[in-house]
Amino acid sequence: HVQLVESGGGSVQAGESLKLSCVVSGYKYKADCMAWFRQAPGKEREDVAAIIAGLNDKHYADSVRGRFAVSQDIATDTFYLQMDSLEPNDTAVYYCARGSIDYRSPIACVGVNWGQGTQVTVS
Numbered sequence: 001h002v003q004l005v006e007s008g009g010g011s012v013q014a015g016e017s018l019k020l021s022c023v024v025s026g027y028k029y030k031a032d033c034m035a036w037f038r039q040a041p042g043k044e045r046e047d048v049a050a051i052i053a054g055l056n057d058k059h060y061a062d063s064v065r066g067r068f069a070v071s072q073d074i075a076t077d078t079f080y081l082q083m084d085s086l087e088p089n090d091t092a093v094y095y096c097a098r099g100s101i102d103y104r105s106p107i108a109c110v111g112v113n114w115g116q117g118t119q120v121t122v123s
């Protein structure tokens with residue numbers, strides 16, 4: 001079965017950086033897209049960023065554009081989220097997902113398979 005394992009979360013000060021990683025395994029078919037989502041306490045899940053497979057087409061939520069960057073290493077099935085200039089509002093559990101393309105979504109990708117999440121705290 002498909003597994004996604006996130007790592008790289010932690011506690012940082014505002015203005016600092018973190019890089020999240022997501023290792024994917026157990027799939028039979030490549031996903032249409034890979035995405036990051038986040039959920040802060042008491043809030044709904046929020047789109048963050050995505051890559052459309054095969055096109056290297058990247059999409060970002062307005063709240064993170066210019067500060068966050070997604071990338072992937074196809075050889076190691078690892079998906080990354082580089083987060084710079086972190087702000088307290090970025091505090092959330094971050095989830096990696098394999099997904100399907102949906103251009104109605106702010107990041108053009110809706111999650112199908114999900115990781116367990118990694119906590120990011122910015123103070």
